[in-house]
Amino acid sequence: MARNSIHIDKVIEGLLARSGKPTREDWRALIEEHPEHLDEIVDAAILSGANLQAYDATDEAFFDKDVFDQTISKVLTLVHRMPSPVLGEVKSKIEKIQGPTVKKVATEIGIGPYPSLLSGILVGRTLPPKRVYEMLEQYLDAPVSALSEVFRRNFVQLSAPAFKATEAQPTVRTEPCSWQEAVARLNLSRSETERLMKLAE
16 A cells, blocks of 8 residues: 555554553654654644644744744734633534544544544644534534634644654645645545535535
8 A cells, every 4th residue: 555545544543542642752753654644643633632832943944934923923813812702612612522532523423434634624724614514513513603713713823833853844834725635635435535525515
């Protein structure tokens, strides 16, 4: 099987099963072993509660300093903005979905046994289509507007580089990836890919 076709969800599940609550070093080692799945691993690590702030801010080759400074400015703006009770409640519900629960929820709402897809949405890295928003709205009993805002804030906080690995150096993202891109990265069967793509129609 080609390296880029490894089902990263199984790899992440294996780490969670072995370690229970993996350390930052565990996640970093997994990234170095599977650098082509950097985004999915970072998403899973964040949802597990890992502290990923391990970059060297003096290494100019590691990230775009101008974009990073803009990101920090956005984060500080959000930190000083008083969250509404509704957003706080929705954020709390989202934060409870982590570890093995991610796969369970992804299956129950209709995405399927693909936790990396749901992880990407919850941390703001992937833009969910309307139908997926509706699935989450029903499951979490939360308005789409609040979900969208929490995901947006999560992405702003996520967009600073989190890992420094020898083979996989992250870049600062300026916008989330599309649902279609996230689905394509899973390298699923044609029927499953088509089913997931139809959620965006």
